Amino acid sequence: MKATKRPIQAVARWLRRQPPKLKVFLAVVSGLAALFFLRMVVHDHDNLFVAAEVVHSIGISVLIYKLMKEKTCAGLSLKSQELTAIFLAVRLYCSFVMEYDIHTLLDSATLLTTLWVIYTIRFNLRSSYMEDKDNFAIYYLVIPCAVLALFIHPRTHHHIVNRVCWAFCVYLESISVLPQLQVMQNTKIVEPFTAHYVFALGVARFLGCAHWVLQVLDTRGHLLTAMGYGLWPFMVLLSEIVQTFILADFCYYYVKSVLGGQLVLRLPSGVVQTQTEFYEKLNRSPVQFRTKIEALAMAISKLFIVSLVASLLVFHLVEADQKVNSNQATGYTPGKNIDCGGACNVRCSLSSRPRLCKRACGTCCTRCNCVPQGTSGNLDTCPCYATMTTRGGRRKCP
Known part of the structure; x- marks a missing residue:
């Protein structure tokens, strides 16, 4: 037990002798x-x-x-x-x-x-x-x-x-x-x-x-x-x-x-x-x-x-990004993922502990890296798609 403590105490003494900047660096590492x-x-x-x-x-x-x-x-x-x-x-x-x-x-x-x-x-x-x-x-x-x-x-x-x-x-x-x-x-x-x-x-x-x-x-x-x-x-x-x-x-x-x-x-x-x-x-x-x-x-x-x-700065950047995505994601093309503007998994989006959607079919949003399970990437057979609604020409997850 003493032999185990000696190296630890030696490391502790070495750390105490180091300058504050090195201690911060070691803490970050x-x-x-x-x-x-x-x-x-x-x-x-x-x-x-x-x-x-x-x-x-x-x-x-x-x-x-x-x-x-x-x-x-x-x-x-x-x-x-x-x-x-x-x-x-x-x-x-x-x-x-x-x-x-x-x-x-x-x-x-x-x-x-x-x-x-x-x-x-x-x-x-x-x-x-x-x-x-x-x-x-x-x-x-x-x-x-x-x-x-x-x-x-x-x-x-x-x-x-x-x-x-x-x-x-x-x-x-x-x-x-x-x-x-x-x-x-x-x-x-x-x-x-x-x-x-x-x-x-x-x-x-x-x-x-x-x-x-x-x-x-x-x-x-x-x-x-x-x-x-x-x-x-x-x-x-x-x-x-x-x-x-x-x-x-x-x-x-x-x-x-x-x-x-x-x-x-x-x-x-x-x-x-x-x-x-x-x-x-x-x-x-x-x-x-x-x-x-x-x-x-x-x-x-x-x-x-x-x-x-x-x-204001963040809102401007995000709004510009959403406009670009909106132009690319209007309508629905079979065989491609849906960009629902980050609105899928709304049940968890309010939380300070967000997590990706865990529905049986996977997530229905490219922002969440979704690939419907068992559908080879084709949303025609994704059960989530049937429950999605159209708002402003775009598909929105419920």
């Missing part, structure tokens, strides 16, 4: 290697999202074990758990009305356990709750996410309320861990069970981000256009990446602590400070802003300006 490994091993990328939610559930189970065994909630952020419950409840509602599947069951189980954790912290273990450390104002997260969802959400046939709700839960999920990171930043010391929980969140987010990246690569970018036009597809991908990088710092120190044989994780003063310092400034009402509302308004204004410019 490791991430790419992990993506390549997952692409070779996992053939159905939906399994990555299932695995991500299972890992998240395991993290919640670790929290439950901590609360029941140690009878203390010290080091835990109640506000992070409340944010998690909010986005899970909204996502569960959207899942019930739009894509009832295995993810719905997993979200239900995770929401129930999260609500139990909230109840335990708020009532049973209130005396050990570090309220002075958990001082993150969550409305600085909820309000911008809600307003952003009103402007940037999926453009599908679903009701506008459902589309805005889905966008809201995607945005809120990406930053829901910030209050927990701030608690750890304030205490500087993270006990084992809390560290295991946050590391499980980091692993879950990496698997979710890997699912997205591999889907985009395998479809050669068609997945983004299949989800609709505008900035929404890119915002979903950006949310996954942001959530992964927010937890990257902590995961690095967690692995470093485990390799060094330390049970208690000690964080340097700079860890996660960059992610939370903006919101900390808002909480302290800095001199350059007369009120918190003024600071929040300025932040939202900057975000809207950037989002508006980007969405």
